[in-house]
Amino acid sequence: MYALLRPLLFRLEAEKAHHLTLTLLQRAAALGLIGGERPHLPCRVMGLDFPNPVGLAAGLDKNGEYITALARLGFGFIEIGTVTPRPQPGNPRPRLFRCPREQAVINRMGFNNKGVDYLVEQVRAARFQGVLxxxxxxxxxxxxxxxxxxxxxxxxxxxxxxxxxxxxxxxxNTPGLRDLQHGKLLDELLDRLREAQARLAQRHGRYVPLVMKIAPDMDAEQLADFAQRLRAYQVDGLAATNTTLSRDGVEQCAAAAEPGGLSGKPLLTRSTEVLRQLAQLLEGAVPLIGIGGIVDGSGAALKMRAGAQLVQLYSGLVYRGPALVRESVEAIRAAG
Known part of the structure; x- marks a missing residue:
């Protein structure tokens, strides 16, 4: 179905196509037109049981409005957000661009979302039973x-x-945000979050793992410092990586000059190298989620070989559609 829809969607401005795709997905789910047997490849990571190791990355469903529909696509877990305490519109449009030949996306969305209270309402309504x-x-x-x-x-x-x-x-895409990956700001953040996590675990009677999401644009020294701090604060997981400021691999794309983060196939090599370095630095002390550049099953298997215990998809779905989920699970299974 997606193969038929994609040429029509790609005629629309990227953000309009994004919203239309989610609307169509929601309606199809309500009518029972999508959903089948979820690929089964169970794993246990961060003390959580996943039906398979292939998840949806944050950014597709920022407000938690499409959880039920997305759950029908076979993901082993779903991640929603990024959500902020207060609603905010994000950066001015246009702010989302495709590079079809390169299977890449450039975005400067700027954490556009309806706020954390709205997201919590959507999660309650969805009553999702999987890993969220x-x-x-x-x-x-x-x-x-x-x-x-x-x-x-x-x-x-x-x-x-x-x-x-x-x-x-x-x-x-949020000014100054990446400063929180370094030095005293990172120490304060990790210290206070871990303290709050312990308090909340006692209050709610359950332990919820805390995962940090890292940029792919750090050098080796910065990665080593970041890994050391994660180990010191005993953080539960690390997601590697977010989008990159680099334009390697999309130099010929008309949108290459647009400010923002690059994702999709051109990110695969760099994000996987960062993942591999972190796996070596962390020596199994912190579970890794591999993200960035997965547009086929071989990309998902590559992340696992580099040290990931889980992988996530986003930009690859724009070009491949839901079939990428099962393909990724099967490639990971075949790779052993």
Missing amino acids: GINIGKNFDTPVERAVDDYLIGLEKVYPHAGYVVVNVSSP
Whole structure:
């Protein structure tokens, strides 16, 4: 079905096509037109049981409005967000661009979302029984020195409803956000979040893993420092990677000059190398989620060989559609 729809969707502006696709998916799910047997390849990561290791990355469903429909596509887990404490419109449109020949996407969305309270309402209504990740961030007008306050608000509000929580400090589209990946700002963030996590676990009677999401644009020294801090604070998981500021591989694309983060196939090599370096640095102490550049099953298997225990898809779905989910699971199975 997606193969038939894709040429029509690609005639639309990218963000309009995004919303139309989700609307059509929701209607098809309501009519029972999609959904079949979910690929079965169970694994246990971060103390959670996943029916298969292939998940949906954050960004596709920022507000948790399509959880039920997305669950019918075979994912082993779903991640929603990034959500901020207060609603915000994000950056001016247009802010989402395709590079079809390169199977890439450039975005500068800017954490557009309806706020954490709205997202929690959607999660409650969905009554999703699978593993649900919730990705949290800071509002654009919160100074980076006070960013931890936004993350604490987000963590407290989503904690009862999440299977795991992702702390997004790596989007390139919120000014100053990536400063939280380094030094004293990172130490304060990790210290206070881990303290809040322990308090919330006691209050709710369940432990919800905390995952950090890293950028692919760090050098080896920065990666080593980041890994050391994750181990010191005993963080539960690491998602590698977010989008890149690089334009390697899309130099000929008309949208290459647009500001924002690059995702899709050109990111595969760099994001996988970062993943491999982190796997070596962390020595199994922190489970890894591999993200970035997966547009076919071989990309998913490559992430697992590089050290990931789970993988996530997003931009590849734009070009391949839902078939990519099963293909990725089967490639991981075949790779052993």
